[in-house]
Amino acid sequence: MEYVPDAEIWDLYNENRELLGKDHIRGEQLPIDGYHLVVHAWIRNSKGAYLIARRSANRTAFPLVWECVDGSVVKGEASLQGALREAKEEVGVDLLPEKVKLFYRTLKK
Numbered sequence: 001m002e003y004v005p006d007a008e009i010w011d012l013y014n015e016n017r018e019l020l021g022k023d024h025i026r027g028e029q030l031p032i033d034g035y036h037l038v039v040h041a042w043i044r045n046s047k048g049a050y051l052i053a054r055r056s057a058n059r060t061a062f063p064l065v066w067e068c069v070d071g072s073v074v075k076g077e078a079s080l081q082g083a084l085r086e087a088k089e090e091v092g093v094d095l096l097p098e099k100v101k102l103f104y105r106t107l108k109k
Contacts, residue, residue, distance in 0.1 A: 009075040010036040015107055023075060035107065037073035039083040041100075043093060053091055069093075 008026035012034040073082030
C-alpha cells in the first residue's frame with residue numbers, strides 16, 4: 001500500500017468480522033474478499049426524540065438529505081469507538097460508552 005498523507009485508513013475484515021491484517025485507503029476499490037466497518041448512531045434523548053442532521057448542500061452525495069450520525073471506523077478502532085468519534089465529529093455530542101447499545105449488525109458488499 002502506498003502512503004498517502006492525510007488519507008483515512010481502514011482495517012480490512014473477512015466475512016466473519018476477523019481482521020485480515022491489511023490496511024485500506026478510503027476511496028480505493030475494496031478487494032473482493034475484504035470488508036470494512038461502518039457505524040450508524042441513532043442518538044435518542046430522554047424524551048425519546050432522535051437527533052438527526054441535515055447534510056451540507058455542498059456534499060456531492062445526497063446533499064441536504066436528513067440522516068443519523070454515521071461513518072467508517074478507522075484503523076485500530078472498534079465499532080463503539082468509531083460511533084463515539086463520529087458523534088463528536090459530526091454533531092458535537094459526547095456519547096457515554098455505557099449507554100450505547102448495538103441493535104443491528106449486517107454484512108453488506
